[in-house]
Amino acid sequence: MTTTAAPGRSVLPLEGVWSFSPDPGSAGVREKWYARKLEDAVRLPGTTDENAKGERNDKIETNHLSRKWTYEGPAWYQTDVDIPREWAGKRIVFFMERTKSSTVWVDERRAGEGDSLTTPHEYDLTPFLTPGKHRLSVRIDNADHPSIGDPHQISNHTQTNWNGIVGRIELRATDRFWIDDAQVYAEPRENRVRVRLRIGNESGAEAAGRVTLSFAAANGDGGSDGGILPAEREIVCARGMQTFEIDCELKPEEVRLWDEFRPQLYRLTASLSARRGGAAFADALEAEFGVREFRAEGTQFAANGRTVFLRGKNDACVFPLTGYAPMDMEAWTRVFEIAKSYGINHYRFHTWCPPEAAFAAADRAGIYLQPELPFWYPLLEPGEEGYDPAVKAYLLREGERILAEYGNHPSFAMFALGNELIGSRRELMDLVRRFREFDSRHLYAEGSNNNYSTPDWAEGQDFWVTMRTGIGGFPVRGSFATANPPLGHVQVNEPSAAIDYRSSIERVQGPVVGHEIGQYQIYPNYREIDKYTGVLEPRNLREFRDRLERAGMADQADGFFRASGALAVACYREEIEAALRTPGFGGFQLLDLQDFPGQGTALVGILDAFLDSKGLIEPSEWRQFCEATVLLLTMEKYVWHTGETFKASFKIANYGESAVSGAVPEWALLDENGRELASGTLQSRNVPQGQLTTLGLIELDLRSFTAPAKRFVEIRLKGTSASFRNRYPLWIYPDRPGEWSAEGVHVRRKLDRAALDLLRQGEKVLLLPERNAIRERVEGTFASDFWNYSMFKSIAEAERMPVAPGTLGILCDPAHPALADFPTDSHADWQWGRLLPFAPSVILDRAPAGYRPIVQTIDNFGRNHKLGVLFEGKAGPGKLLVCTIDLPALRNKPEAKQLMASLLRYAQSDRFDPRTEWTEDLLGEWFAGSR
Incomplete structure (x- = not known):
């Protein structure tokens, strides 16, 4: 059945059942398979995975999702076509919207070949097709491509290196x-x-x-x-x-x-x-x-003269049901609607280029796109060992095809050559120059995070996507792997809402975009496993779940997930706000809003791999700190005491559609139930578009407020049509000397003979063990582990760099009497930020299976240690309370004083009555000096 597309044009759809045969030995061309009927069958559009062709894969894989069926190499697809009489004398083109390296035969005549991974394959079959019946044979080889590395266009870590034809498949007829x-x-x-x-x-x-x-x-x-x-x-x-x-x-x-x-x-x-x-x-x-002008103006972007701040999401082509990107606009409309609901206005496609439907959907959603070449490999210069001229030739060819195919779309704002590229900057910048000459409608960069060990602005590019603007001290994001030191401010600085990156960008000539910011790991939500009903199975998640069960902590899986997720949300918020606090910053690209199920399983998203919410934060709450216009507090700390005056600067980052006129800044101090305890109004202001503006200073004497308590400062704008607001947590503690002793409680730094004698005598002991006195430990840290523990552990070991602790925050019971005077939720928050780096966790794997610490460090899902920061037990007739936080070293910090007071009060009370018994031999395994 033909359809008319436009005057003089007709289309013959070819979707349906095609004959099929795999060709693992590459014998098909030699044996002329195009001249015979293939015996098997598949449905197209589709892939060998979707048609259950290839080899059944039974391997348990923890590095990424597992394909149920795998096939790599050439495979043959064949169909019979009946060319209508009215096509006589027409020009006829065979169109495959997306596939891999292809070769086409009509009957027994070879019609050509194509090698694009990102754009349609089109074959002019006019010399081969006359009215009547013909056999069309297509050989697809998903192993045939130049040395481009493992980009997400073909990686089994994300969309898989599928074989097949997806999207539209049709014959098109036009006049000549x-x-x-x-x-x-x-x-x-x-x-x-x-x-x-x-x-x-x-x-x-x-x-x-x-x-x-x-x-x-x-x-x-x-x-x-x-x-x-x-x-x-x-x-x-x-x-x-x-x-x-x-x-x-x-x-x-x-x-x-x-x-x-x-x-x-x-x-x-x-x-x-x-x-x-x-x-x-x-x-x-x-x-x-679209009629638009997207430019770099100074260190920022501008759309039609209006300053733009990019709030970006990294997209790695994670579509677990199919193993490839959707080819229809409805699916992509859902993708971008979700992104917009979280304040995202920018997508970076990491080493891949999406299909036409994605650009069309982004056009309607108002998303600025940055597709990339499918390239993650060194580009060498002529004369260097290993130089292959075919690589650059392919990149040039593929880039020009991308620009020609998708260049009309106004959402196509930026283009980069690939991810973390090294090699010849001259060769990379030659590609940038040639692409700009080919199509001037876009901004160009040599790559994303190129030469990350020695980062430097590349003369001739329009923007710079990087994690640092110089070696060492010039970060433009808040977290890093231990293999790429130094670490970021979210990981090592005392918690505050004051850090920005102005010193990192002051010497840069163009817009800087923070590369892959975040990467805060979240414990798996094992309820997600049942959602994998397509070509990929979550054998990695099942294995991690089984390991947790073998470790005796299966009942804590949901608690680990929610507590680690809450910490990750707090860290992501600080990452985003630090970027917004930076005057003249270009924007950021999150890694990620969504989980990445590869590279060791990097569950770093507040959305799962299906772009469904994990239930950690509502989109409206996320948009309070990730939107075109955001209200900000800059303050030196989150923890205060009643002898201080709270001070914070009230600012607004306005990258919205227009200036805000007659804005009246308001603030309020709220309790945990939202009841207003204090409030104030600042002077009315007109807020310009496209910059960070200070609206005034908030000051509040804390002497009259109840402490200890968790409070919130809410900021908002009155007198505007839009509802702008944001909310920050505070912890207010009493201003008093620390309580470092209590009657009837013996505070010790070592579990030595003297401490054991006290326990044998039925005494109460609060043990604050020195770090080196803990025999089996995991080092302390506050922020959730970066990206994925197993991946960066191996990288750090290979580079002889420190291995990260690999933990995901804490899980505790806020109602436990030991924490009665220390306000906390069940997860780590900023009041723990100065404590947990000084809290090595004791490995309690030999404790009884059902034993749970009062404050438990959440281990990564690959290792699954039972880790204790605060825990208790009976030691003979005595009672032992252990806190691994080095509170004496933090004795001037109000949160350390308060936690110590809470622990002493509990240890002194009748409620301190642990039921689990520790033998002296077990204590000797945990602590030096006890045997």
Whole structure:
């Protein structure tokens, strides 16, 4: 069944059942499989995984999700086509929207080959197809590509290196005088739209014709023609391909510009009519575009003159049901609607390029996209050992195909060459230069986080995606792996809301975008396992769940998940706000809003691999600190005492659609039930668009407030149509000397003979063990483990660098009497930020299976130690309370004083009555000096 697409055009869809045969020995070409009927069958569009072809995979894999079926190498797909009589004399093209290296035969004649991983494969089959029946054979080889590394375009860590054909598969017929391509260059500063048409003529001789260009609003409120005047032009076209440029005038008072707030789209209809002799030809081509200008202005971006702050998400092509990216706009609309609900306005596609549907959906959602070449490998110079000219040639070819295929989309704002590239900067920048010459509509960068060991601005690029702007002390994100020291401020600094990156970007010539910020690991939510009903199985998650069960802590899985998730949310918030606190910063790219199920299983998202919420934070709450306009407090600390005056600067990062007029800043101190304890109003201000503005200073004498207590400072703007607000936690402690002793409680730093004698006598002992006195321990840290413990452990060991503690915060019972005077939730928050780095955890694996510490460090899911920071037990007739936090070293910190007071009060009380018995032999395994 053919369908008519446009005047002079017809389409023959080829979806359905195709004959199939794998070719693991690459014998098909030699044995002329195209000349015989293949015996097996598959359904297309689809992959060998979806059709259960290849080898059944029974391996238990913990490094990434597991394919149920695997196949790598050439495979053959075959169908019979019946070319209609009305296609006689037409130009016929075979179109496969997305596949791998392909070779096509018509009947027994080879028709060509293609190697794009990111754009459609199109074959001109005009010389091979006449009306009637033909056999179409396609050989797809997912192992045939240049040395491009393991980009997410083909990686089994994300979308898998599938074999097959996905998206649209069809034969297309046009007249032999046709419009082959239309590229639209909207130039609002010049009040014009320049249309570059490529017109083909295979009619047999030179022909004359007329091109007509008309415009209409494709969405929004652009009116009938959208403010773009139509145009006509007489052309004479020789045989072959010719390019024509036609300028169309904009009406500035009517045209609607595209950006994240008002993503107005236009539709160009280019029509061609021509005659040669007695023959008439007609064709029409439509292309959607937006009128927009996306530029680098100083150290920031601007869309149509309005300053833009990129709130980005890294996308690694994680689609577990299919193992490849969706090819329909409905699926991508869901993706971007979710992203927008969390305040995201930017997507970076890590070493891959999405299909047409993604660009079309992003156009309508108002998302700025940064696709990348499928490249994660060194690019060498000629003459260097290992140099392969085919690599650069392929990158140039693939990049130009991406620009030509998707360049009209206004969402296509930025383009980079790949991820963490090393090698020849000269060769990389030559690619940047050539791509810019090929298509000037986008901003270009040499890559994302290139040369990360020695980062430096590359002269000639438009923007810089990096984790540091210099070696050592110039970070533009808050967390790092121990293999890439130094660590970030979220990991090692005392908790505050004051850090920014202005000193890191002051010497940089263009916009800086924080590379892969965050990467805070969250314990698995094992309830997610049942959602994997497609081609990939979560054998990694099942294995981690089984390990936890073998460790005797299966009942704590949900607690570990929620507590580690709450800590990760707090850390992500600080990452985002630090970027927003930085004047002149370009933006950030989160890693990630969504889990990454590869590279050792990096569960770093507040959304799971399916982009479903984990229930850790509502989108509306997330948008309080991740949105176009965000209210900010900058304050030196989260923990205060009643002898201080709370001070914080009230600021606003306004990258919204417009300035905010007549804003009245308000603040309130709230208790945990939301009851207002104090409030204030600052002077009314007009807030400009595109910058960070200080609205005033908040000061509050804390002497009259109840302590200890957790409180919140809520900030908001009154007198504006939008509801701007944000909320920060505070901990207020009494201003008093620390309580370092209590009657009836013996405080000891070592479990030596004297301490054991006290326990034998039935005394109460509070043990604050020195770090080196703990025999089996995991070192203390506050922030959740970076990315994935197993991956960076092996990297650190190979580089002879320190291995991270690998822990995910703490899980505790806030109602336990030991914590009665120390306000806490069940998870780590900023009041723990100065304590936990001084808290090595005791490995309690030999404790009874059902024993739970009062404060338990959450171990990573690969190791599953039972880890204690605060725990208790009976030692003979005595009672032992152990706290591994080095409280004496922190004796001047109000939170350390308060925790010590709470522990002493508990140990002194009758409620201190532990039931679990510790033998002296077991204590001797845990603590030096006890035997």
